[in-house]
Structure formats: C-alpha cells, structure tokens
Amino acid sequence: MKKWMKVVGLIVSVMLLLSVVACGSQGTSGEGGEQSGETESGEKVAKIGVISYLTGDGAAYGEAITSGFEMARDELNEKHKGELKIELVIEDSAGKRDQALNAAQKLINSDNVLAILGPTLSSEMFVVGPEANAAGVPIMGTSNTAKGIPEIGDYVFRNSIPESLAIPAALKKAVDEFGIQKVAIIYGSDDDFTVSGYEVMKKAAEDLGLEILTTEEYATGDTDFSAQLTNIQAAEPDAILASSLYKEGGLIVDQARKMGLDVPFVGGNGFNSPQFINQAGEAANNLVVASPWFPERDDAQVKEFVAKFEEKYGKQPDQFAAQAYDALYIMAQAILDAGTVTDRDAVRDALANIKDFDGVTGDFSFDEIGDPVMEPVVLIVKDGKFVEFK
Amino acid sequence: MNWQQVINGLTIGSIYSIVALGYTLVFGVLQILNMAHGEIFMMGAFIGLMMVVKFQAPLPVAFLAAVLVTAILGYLLERFALRPLRGKAGVSHLAPLISTIGVSIFLENLAHHWFGAETHPFPVSFATISYQIGGVKISLVQLTIFIISITLMVGLSLWLSRTKAGTALRATAENIETASLLGVNTQKIITLTVVIASVMGGIAGVLVGMAFNAVSPQMGLEIGLKGLAIIILGGMGNIKGAMVGGLILGMTEVMSVAFGYSGYRDAIAFLMIIVILLIRPQGLFGQSAPQVRK
Numbered sequence: 255m256k257k258w259m260k261v262v263g264l265i266v267s268v269m270l271l272l273s274v275v276a277c278g279s280q281g282t283s284g285e286g287g288e289q290s291g292e293t294e295s296g297e298k299v300a301k302i303g304v305i306s307y308l309t310g311d312g313a314a315y316g317e318a319i320t321s322g323f324e325m326a327r328d329e330l331n332e333k334h335k336g337e338l339k340i341e342l343v344i345e346d347s348a349g350k351r352d353q354a355l356n357a358a359q360k361l362i363n364s365d366n367v368l369a370i371l372g373p374t375l376s377s378e379m380f381v382v383g384p385e386a387n388a389a390g391v392p393i394m395g396t397s398n399t400a401k402g403i404p405e406i407g408d409y410v411f412r413n414s415i416p417e418s419l420a421i422p423a424a425l426k427k428a429v430d431e432f433g434i435q436k437v438a439i440i441y442g443s444d445d446d447f448t449v450s451g452y453e454v455m456k457k458a459a460e461d462l463g464l465e466i467l468t469t470e471e472y473a474t475g476d477t478d479f480s481a482q483l484t485n486i487q488a489a490e491p492d493a494i495l496a497s498s499l500y501k502e503g504g505l506i507v508d509q510a511r512k513m514g515l516d517v518p519f520v521g522g523n524g525f526n527s528p529q530f531i532n533q534a535g536e537a538a539n540n541l542v543v544a545s546p547w548f549p550e551r552d553d554a555q556v557k558e559f560v561a562k563f564e565e566k567y568g569k570q571p572d573q574f575a576a577q578a579y580d581a582l583y584i585m586a587q588a589i590l591d592a593g594t595v596t597d598r599d600a601v602r603d604a605l606a607n608i609k610d611f612d613g614v615t616g617d618f619s620f621d622e623i624g625d626p627v628m629e630p631v632v633l634i635v636k637d638g639k640f641v642e643f644k
Numbered sequence: 645m646n647w648q649q650v651i652n653g654l655t656i657g658s659i660y661s662i663v664a665l666g667y668t669l670v671f672g673v674l675q676i677l678n679m680a681h682g683e684i685f686m687m688g689a690f691i692g693l694m695m696v697v698k699f700q701a702p703l704p705v706a707f708l709a710a711v712l713v714t715a716i717l718g719y720l721l722e723r724f725a726l727r728p729l730r731g732k733a734g735v736s737h738l739a740p741l742i743s744t745i746g747v748s749i750f751l752e753n754l755a756h757h758w759f760g761a762e763t764h765p766f767p768v769s770f771a772t773i774s775y776q777i778g779g780v781k782i783s784l785v786q787l788t789i790f791i792i793s794i795t796l797m798v799g800l801s802l803w804l805s806r807t808k809a810g811t812a813l814r815a816t817a818e819n820i821e822t823a824s825l826l827g828v829n830t831q832k833i834i835t836l837t838v839v840i841a842s843v844m845g846g847i848a849g850v851l852v853g854m855a856f857n858a859v860s861p862q863m864g865l866e867i868g869l870k871g872l873a874i875i876i877l878g879g880m881g882n883i884k885g886a887m888v889g890g891l892i893l894g895m896t897e898v899m900s901v902a903f904g905y906s907g908y909r910d911a912i913a914f915l916m917i918i919v920i921l922l923i924r925p926q927g928l929f930g931q932s933a934p935q936v937r938k
Binding site for chain 2: 309310311313314443468470471472473475477478480481482484485487488501504505508509511512513514529532533534535
C-alpha cells in the first residue's frame with residue numbers, strides 16, 4: 255500500500271513539474287502559436303522570424319548570416335535587459351523558393367512573428383516579399399542585392415547594398431586604375447541575382463563608354479567554363495565582368511587564370527566572401543568588388559565586432575555576417591522606437607524612419623522606398639586577401 | 645574551326661565517356677540502371693581530394709586510393725543493394741533501380757556530413773603547366789585526362805574481347821542462364837562488373853576534380869544524369885556507344901558555347917540527343933531488335 259502511494263506521488267509530482275516547465279517555456283520563449291508579448295517582469299518579448307539558406311550549395315551564406323543574427327541578439331538582449339528581449343525563430347529555406355515561402359507562411363501564420371529577416375537569396379525574396387507584404391509583416395533582406403526588392407511593397411526593406419549601387423562603383427574604380435576600354439561579361443543566366451547583376455554591369459559598362467566584346471552565359475551548378483572562357487580569351491578584353499555566386503565565381507576565375515587569362519575581374523556581390531578566395535586561391539588576385547563591409551576598417555565598433563565574432567565562431571565575419579548583425583540592430587532600434595512588440599504597422603513605420611544609424615557596415619539610412627543609402631568600399635584581392643582599392 | 649574549343653570538347657567528352665561506361669557495363673549485364681553511379685563517382689573525387697590535401701599524396705596514389713575505395717563501394721552496392729533483390733519471386737524489376745536511388749541519397753548525405761556542403765578546390769601541382777601547339781594550348785591536366793581516359797577505354801575493350809573473364813562477362817550480358825549453364829560463375833561476374841563500373845566512376849571523379857578544380861557532394865547528380873543520357877544516345881549496354889556518345893555530348897556542349905549560344909548549352913545538347921534518337925531509336929550502336937534476351 256505504501257509503495258503504491260509512493261508511485262502515485264511520484265507520478266503526480268512529475269506531472270506537476272512538467273506543467274510548470276511547460277508554462278515557463280510558454281511565458282518566456284513563446285513557443286508554438288504564442289505571440290510576442292510582455293512577460294511578468296515587464297520585459298517585452300519580440301519574436302522575429304529568420305529565413306536563411308542553411309543547407310545545400312549555399313549553406314555557407316546562411317551560416318554566416320545566422321551567426322551575425324545570433325551575435326546581435328545576444329548583445330541586444332544583454333543591452334536592453336528588462337526592457338526588450340529578442341527571440342529569433344530560424345527557418346531553413348535551402349535556397350529554394352518554395353521552401354522559403356513555406357517557411358514564411360509558417361512564421362507569419364503559426365509563429366506570429368513581429369517581423370522577418372531574410373531570406374538569403376533575391377530569388378527567394380521575390381516570392382517571400384509579396385507574401386509578407388500582403389500579410390502586413392515588415393520584412394528586411396540582409397543579403398538581397400537584386401533590383402526591385404523594396405519595390406515589392408511598403409513592408410519590404412533591405413539593408414544590403416543593391417548591385418545597382420555596388421557594381422558601378424567597383425567598375426568605375428577599376429576603369430580609372432587599370433585604363434579599361436574593352437570588356438567581356440560572364441554571368442549565370444538562370445538566377446535572379448546573377449541576371450540582375452549582369453543587367454547592372456551591362457548598363458554601367460555602357461554608361462562608362464566601354465566596349466562589350468562578348469557576353470557569355472552559364473547555368474548554376476556548372477563546373478566547366480572552358481568553352482566560355484576560350485571565347486572570352488579570343489576576344490582579348492581588358493577586363494572581365496562576372497556576375498555569379500562565389501561557387502561558380504571561384505571556378506571561373508581559377509579556370510581563367512589557368513588558361514592564361516590574366517586580366518582583372520570586376521565582380522558582383524557574390525564574390526564578396528572569404529569562401530571565394532578559399533576556392534580560387536592565388537587566382538583570386540586582381541578581382542575588384544564593391545562591398546559595404548571591410549573588416550580591416552579603422553573604426554572602434556568594427557574592430558570590436560570582428561574580435562568578438564572571431565572569438566565566438568573562430569573565423570573572420572564576412573559581409574553577410576556583418577549585414578545580418580547590423581540588420582538585427584536596426585530592427586531592434588525600430589522596435590524600441592515604435593515602443594511595441596505587437597503592432598507590426600508601427601514597427602514598419604519606425605523602420606522606414608531609421609536615419610543615420612551607425613553600424614559596422616557604416617552610416618546607414620533607408621531611402622523613401624526602403625533601399626539603403628550608404629557608401630560602398632571598393633576592394634581588390636591582393637596576395638589572397640581583400641584590401642581597400644586605393 | 646576553333647581548335648581550342650575542340651580540345652575543350654574532347655576533355656569534357658572523354659570524362660563523360662568514362663562515366664557512361666560505368667552505367668553501360670552494369671546495364672549490359674544486369675539490365676539495371678545504377679542510379680548510385682554518380683554518387684560513387686563523387687566519392688571517388690572526394691577520396692582523391694582527401695589523399696592530395698590531407699596526406700599530401702602524389703596524384704597516382706590519390707588515384708589508387710580512389711580506385712580502392714570505389715571498388716569496395718561497388719562491392720557493397722552489389723552485395724547489399726542488388727544481390728538480395730535478384731532472382732527472388734515477386735520482386736519488381738524496378739526494385740533494384742529504387743534501391744540504387746536509396747544508395748545514392750545515402751552516399752550524397754554521407755559526403756555532405758563528412759566533407760561539408762561547400763565546393764572544395766582540388767589542388768594539382770602541375771595545374772598551370774601547358775603546351776602551345778600551333779595556335780592551340782593544351783594544359784598538362786587536359787593531357788593527363790586524355791591519356792587516362794583513352795587508356796581506360798582501350799584497356800576495357802581489350803579486356804572484354806581478349807581475356808577469359810571479359811568473354812565470360814560478355815556471355816553473361818548476352819544471356820545469363822546460358823552463360824551459367826556453360827560453366828560461367830555468373831554471380832562472380834556480376835560482382836566483378838559492378839566493381840569495375842564503380843572503379844571507372846571513381847577514376848572519372850578524380851579526373852573531374854582535377855579538370856575543374858571543384859569537388860562537392862552535389863557533383864554526382866548532374867554528371868549522373870548526363871551519363872544516363874549518353875547511354876541512351878549510344879545504345880543501352882553498348883560499350884562503343886558509351887564512348888562515342890560521351891564525346892558527342894561533350895563536343896556538342898562546347899560547340900554550342902563556341903558558336904555563341906552559351907545560354908542554350910544544355911538545351912542544344914539534349915535537343916541533339918532527341919534528334920538522334922528520333923532517327924535511331926535504339927541508340928547509335930544499339931541493336932535494332934532490343935530485348936531479345938531475358
């Protein structure tokens with residue numbers, strides 16, 4: 255009899271304990287269908303959805319981006335303790351449009367997030383953006399650089415510098431320094447990001463009065479570029495403009511150098527990654543690219559960020575990590591300005607009003623449609639490292 | 645005629661040929677499409693890469709290691725994914741196809757787990773050496789690829805036509821029951837076939853890694869699909885068809901770029917396959933009355 259009582263007692267106490275734990279987690283982390291809200295201590299909880307490219311070919315992008323978010327979240331939660339707590343709900347898009355859309359629907363409808371950061375690729379943003387916009391959820395891309403992202407709607411923002419700003423800056427600098435007159439273009443013709451980069455390149459080249467000798471296309475996932483590069487070599491350009499992600503970009507540059515094509519490359523945003531140098535090695539030298547992020551910048555805030563990031567993740571933050579880090583700070587600023595963690599419209603308005611935000615990627619403001627206003631730095635690869643191109 | 649582009653086409657074409665040979669050998673003997681071939685190819689590339697990068701091994705050692713590991717993988721594939729399904733009552737003829745798809749997914753994820761999602765560069769010490777012959781530049785890497793591919797193709801043809809084991813393999817492909825009645829150990833021949841096919845795939849993997857300086861867990865998928873297209877083009881189960889088909893596909897791809905249609909490269913290549921198949925539905929070297937054996 256006594257034994258029986260003991261067992262019942264144990265079961266009851268375990269159940270009680272479980273229910274307490276369950277309540278606790280609902281109160282603070284707001285799992286499941288809970289909305290953002292206020293805890294008993296008066297600390298407001300803002301739930302922010304993240305859609306990122308975490309598995310597949312471009313997983314390195316997603317990894318960098320989420321590292322940036324997580325670091326910013328930890329710092330912000332420390333800084334605004336008792337006032338605002340940020341929670342990230344991270345979803346994987348695998349770089350696929352349909353999966354990104356599913357993730358967005360889950361975040362909007364079942365997680366009830368206050369705002370969304372991401373997705374990683376422009377092509378994903380073109381399907382996720384309209385969805386978030388229709389639902390009235392502020393969404394901010396941290397790595398989308400294609401044309402036409404903030405134009406999707408009032409709720410769509412980005413803090414990543416668009417190609418239309420970065421590529422002309424890089425090209426102009428390269429033309430001035432190398433005396434370029436004739437160029438060849440190579441780009442991936444089946445991806446929104448690389449196609450948009452190509453269009454900007456073509457226009458920038460025409461604006462600068464450059465002669466475009468040949469335009470070559472490839473498909474995402476290609477590994478053999480010898481045929482395209484042979485055409486380019488035969489055309490004898492002064493420089494090659496390349497719009498691609500780092501994976502194909504690394505291979506293109508490497509194979510070009512092995513063929514004896516030693517002219518400078520001017521690249522789009524996809525080249526802005528240590529992964530690119532890792533892939534291309536010495537062949538990466540003389541690649542010119544404009545970036546919002548330069549880890550060696552002489553700025554206390556940048557130095558602190560780089561040091562902390564290196565300590566935590568064992569590697570230097572790339573542009574994607576830095577932009578993500580800034581993005582969450584901007585979002586947190588907007589939430590604090592709006593003074594609410596439930597009113598998405600107020601957060602949107604506060605976001606649109608962000609001016610002269612001082613982040614690690616520089617002085618930042620949104621223009622009237624939600625594109626960033628900032629100065630890119632032009633970088634060049636020398637001895638296997640990105641250095642400022644002066 | 646742009647001879648530089650011909651060289652590019654021959655390089656990629658001869659690699660396609662070796663990949664297709666692996667498919668066609670297995671299909672010829674077993675009437676099975678080995679969907680795991682592309683992933684065995686990828687494993688070969690990774691083993692070669694690991695030898696070169698981790699152990700600083702010279703290239704021949706990397707090839708040997710890739711051959712060894714892919715031979716073992718081929719054996720395991722046959723032993724655990726194909727043999728249990730063979731000759732059993734009630735097993736659909738599609739079952740081995742599905743089990744090889746399973747193996748391919750397993751291997752891709754294994755590589756993903758072990759080596760990461762990124763594309764790894766494949767350092768080759770002589771990557772920058774090239775020779776100028778007339779107006780054409782041939783790199784030592786391209787030359788190595790040609791020599792290895794041609795050696796493999798000639799070696800395989802000779803082995804099949806001149807040796808006892810090769811004859812037994814052809815007999816098994818012709819008719820498995822008759823071959824068995826005539827004293828051929830068909831079980832052994834089947835295992836040998838899958839192992840040889842896998843080794844071809846492994847070598848091709850190292851060659852591709854060398855040629856394009858890129859090894860990734862996803863590399864097997866695309867080349868696998870091309871290999872399939874090639875054996876249909878050349879004639880299912882036909883050795884010569886695989887060799888010629890590979891060269892035709894590689895050449896068509898490169899030429900469509902050379903003539904300024906880089907955006908339509910794959911479309912042109914596959915359109916050409918469709919046209920050839922409309923003219924010769926059994927493939928270039930396929931027998932006009934297929935499926936006489938069962």
